[in-house]
Amino acid sequence: MQFTKMHGLGNDFIVVHGEQALPADASALAVRLCNRFFGIGADGLVYILPSDRADFMMRIMNSDGSEAEQCGNAIRCVAKYVYDNGLTDRAEITIETLGAGVQPVQLEAAEGKAQRVRVDMGKPILNGLDVPTAIDANPVIDAPVTVDGREFRFTAVSMGNPHAVIYVEDAAGFDLAKWGPKLETHPLFPRKINVEFATVNSRGQVDMRVWERGAGPTLACGTGACATLVSSVLNGHTDRQATISLAGGDLLIEWDEESGRVYMTGPAAAVYTGTI
Numbered sequence: 651m652q653f654t655k656m657h658g659l660g661n662d663f664i665v666v667h668g669e670q671a672l673p674a675d676a677s678a679l680a681v682r683l684c685n686r687f688f689g690i691g692a693d694g695l696v697y698i699l700p701s702d703r704a705d706f707m708m709r710i711m712n713s714d715g716s717e718a719e720q721c722g723n724a725i726r727c728v729a730k731y732v733y734d735n736g737l738t739d740r741a742e743i744t745i746e747t748l749g750a751g752v753q754p755v756q757l758e759a760a761e762g763k764a765q766r767v768r769v770d771m772g773k774p775i776l777n778g779l780d781v782p783t784a785i786d787a788n789p790v791i792d793a794p795v796t797v798d799g800r801e802f803r804f805t806a807v808s809m810g811n812p813h814a815v816i817y818v819e820d821a822a823g824f825d826l827a828k829w830g831p832k833l834e835t836h837p838l839f840p841r842k843i844n845v846e847f848a849t850v851n852s853r854g855q856v857d858m859r860v861w862e863r864g865a866g867p868t869l870a871c872g873t874g875a876c877a878t879l880v881s882s883v884l885n886g887h888t889d890r891q892a893t894i895s896l897a898g899g900d901l902l903i904e905w906d907e908e909s910g911r912v913y914m915t916g917p918a919a920a921v922y923t924g925t926i
């Protein structure tokens with residue numbers, strides 16, 4: 651099997667193109683290939699497939715074998731892959747995902763290689779039961795969740811995949827390993843959840859660290875950055891456009907007031923190609 655190792659701000663993926671549909675063993679393959687000691691090593695396994703609604707279809711398996719509805723860093727990698735490998739000659743394409751439907755994507759290219767990618771991530775889903783959470787409210791803002799006797803307050807946002815955004819004093823120093831897994835699997839979240847820990851530094855900049863559903867601590871999370879911006883607007887912390895600073899780097903996120911759609915702009919990189 652041919653693959654390309656790619657990443658968006660260090661959130662890394664094994665990208666496979668050429669299948670006509672998701673292989674039946676994609677989940678088991680993701681677990682085996684994403685293993686950082688016995689496999690290639692990655693946060694996820696990404697398939698580029700045909701679509702009858704868009705130029706391409708993206709499906710993504712987390713490293714634990716679960717399929718995610720959407721992935722911001724991966725969709726930028728897919729856009730870069732199809733442009734750099736000549737599968738399209740257009741700088742404006744569409745990519746379909748399970749969680750957000752047909753997504754317009756704009757590529758900024760230089761010397762035939764895509765450098766930065768701007769993605770229409772669609773409209774956030776804010777109704778608690780649709781994120782999903784077990785809370786019947788719309789939106790779910792500053793809601794309590796307690797794990798091991800410690801209460802956190804979260805805002806729930808779906809970008810096609812579920813997120814809980816929690817504001818803390820020092821996101822960069824937060825103990826993700828201690829609290830992330832417990833929150834990810836809390837009974838309040840029927841399909842588990844991605845957990846973002848955020849520190850607002852200004853109305854235009856937020857530090858964020860993430861414990862991802864099905865992947866654990868990653869260096870960046872595109873949908874998580876979108877959820878953090880939406881949550882920060884809902885909580886009155888930031889303007890509708892802000893830089894979300896992750897361990898792996900910065901993403902520019904905008905929640906357009908007129909359309910209600912969220913736009914994410916950031917880099918994508920290819921590291922090597924291989925055969926396994």
Ligand SMILES: N[C@H](CCC[C@H](N)C(=O)O)C(=O)O
Nearest residue numbers: 718721722723811871872873
């Ligand atoms: N672990 C996530 C999928 C990957 C999302 C993240 N890597 C991104 O860039 O959006 C989930 O199960 O919803």
